[in-house]
Amino acid sequence: MNTLLLLAYLKNPPVIIVPVLRYSGMAIFPFVLLKSRDMVHDHTLMLHERIHLVQQLEMLILPFYILYGLHYLFNLILYRSHHRAYRAVIFEREAYSNEHRPDYLKHRRPWAFLRYAFTNNQV
DSSP states (O other): OOHHHHHHHHHSOOEEEOTTOSSSEEEETTEEEESSGGGGGOHHHHHHHHHHHHHHHHTTSHHHHHHHHHHHHHHHHHHOOHHHHHHHSHHHHHHHHHTTOTTHHHHOOTTGGGGGGGSOOOO
8 A cells, every 4th residue: 555545544544433432532453443423523533543543554453452552561560550551651652742733644754653662751
């Protein structure tokens, strides 16, 4: 898939509405799961989830979930708090840091989440 096609796909990924979802949204490649249909119009949430889709693609999908889970468990032991552990995961740090920048994915460098592995953990 060429870069332009990928960017077009990521601008409008397939959305599945899951009313019982515990969170507002979740990216499970190639889908974005949302708690309600209205959330499709939440540009910040959608960009956050699209950033995760790019991360998943970069890591060939399965390794993303493994690393995410391991990083979360390590943080949970370290912080003893779900919220702090979740916010400290490098993938979440990249997504939260850039979810308000509409053009972020156009200019994002490959493997950009690695930058958050070597910076102070502000949780």
